[in-house]
Amino acid sequence: MKLxxxxxxxxxxxxxxxxxxxxxxxxxxxxxxxxxTHIFSKHSEIPNKWMKNEMTMYDVNKYVSExxxxxxxxxxxxxxxxxxxxxLNQNLIDIALQLKQQWKNIAIVTNNxxxxxxxxxxxxxxxxxxxxxxxxxxxGMLKQEEGWKLFDIAMDxxxxxxxxxxxxxxxxxxxxxxxxxxxxxxxxxSDFKTFKQWADIHLL
Numbered sequence: 459m460k461l462x463x464x465x466x467x468x469x470x471x472x473x474x475x476x477x478x479x480x481x482x483x484x485x486x487x488x489x490x491x492x493x494x495t496h497i498f499s500k501h502s503e504i505p506n507k508w509m510k511n512e513m514t515m516y517d518v519n520k521y522v523s524e525x526x527x528x529x530x531x532x533x534x535x536x537x538x539x540x541x542x543x544x545x546l547n548q549n550l551i552d553i554a555l556q557l558k559q560q561w562k563n564i565a566i567v568t569n570n571x572x573x574x575x576x577x578x579x580x581x582x583x584x585x586x587x588x589x590x591x592x593x594x595x596x597x598g599m600l601k602q603e604e605g606w607k608l609f610d611i612a613m614d615x616x617x618x619x620x621x622x623x624x625x626x627x628x629x630x631x632x633x634x635x636x637x638x639x640x641x642x643x644x645x646x647x648s649d650f651k652t653f654k655q656w657a658d659i660h661l662l
Contacts, residue, residue, distance in 0.1 A: 462643070462661060463623040464616055465557055466609075467550070467588075469568040469578075471629035472647045476544035478573075481536040489526045489533070497522065508571045511595040515573045541577045549650045553657065554587060563616040565590035567608065567626070569600050569633070590615040602636040609640055625661070627653070 467473055482490040497504050497518065504521075507513045519537055523530040557564050566588050568574065572595045579585055592612045594600050601608045618624065626637040626644045634644040647653055 461623060462562070462625040464563040464565075464613070464618045464625070465554075465661070466565050466567045466612060466624070466626045466628075467554060468626070468628040468630065468633065468647070469566055469570060469574065472547070472627055473550055473566070474544050474546050477540075479537060479540050481540040481543065482533075485536075486526075486528055489522065489528050492526050493522060496525070506600065509569045509594045509600060511572060511598050515571060515576075538573075538577060541573055542581050544578070546582055547650060549654070551587060553654075553662070556662065558587070558589075563590075563618055564588055565592060565612055565616055567592045567601065567612045569594045571595055601633050606636050606640055609637060609642075 479490060479493050482493070496502060504513060504518060508515075508518060515537065516534070519534045520530060522528070523533050554564050566584065568591075570578075570593045575591075575593050575596055579591060584591060590612070592608060592615060594608060597608060597611060599608055613619065613621075613624070621640060621642050624642045626634065626642065627647050628634050628637070628644060629647045631646070634646060637644050645653065645656065
């Protein structure tokens with residue numbers, strides 16, 4: 459039974475599983491190690507601040523440069539290169555296009571950084587695939603904040619008011635829990651094969 463008219467895709471962990479700064483792992487391993495332990499560790503507040511636009515990509519790269527003594531211009535170039543090197547899940551992109559051809563409402567709703575808006579979208583032409591892209595840093599809030607307002611913004615963007623017909627595809631338990639509190643439906647994304655088996659019955 460195909461219930462869903464509106465489908466929201468998460469980006470990180472779903473449409474792409476690649477990471478920032480991977481271009482430093484071999485050329486500047488000590489800098490890369492610093493980033494993993496001081497920027498992206500579970501105790502760091504930087505990712506959430508970054509995803510809420512309280513910090514920018516320039517702030518983060520400046521901080522890393524100051525703490526590790528790598529030249530800022532070199533670091534920024536390698537950072538931007540790592541973003542452009544990120545690969546997309548083409549199988550999921552193909553399904554999104556199929557849903558679009560079926561006149562479904564499709565959108566990306568993501569907790570993400572400023573560089574997603576300024577680099578990732580245009581580099582991968584995501585705006586040509588997804589009519590609507592809602593990025594937390596553009597609104598200064600995470601999905602789970604302010605009464606889940608980001609999802610309300612997403613619903614308004616796609617022009618949909620039927621919550622029961624809406625699906626979120628996301629790998630984050632926290633974000634799925636948030637979405638389900640709106641009485642909406644979610645799919646816990648882990649791998650494409652499992653998703654495709656479910657989607658053939660419930661979505662496509």
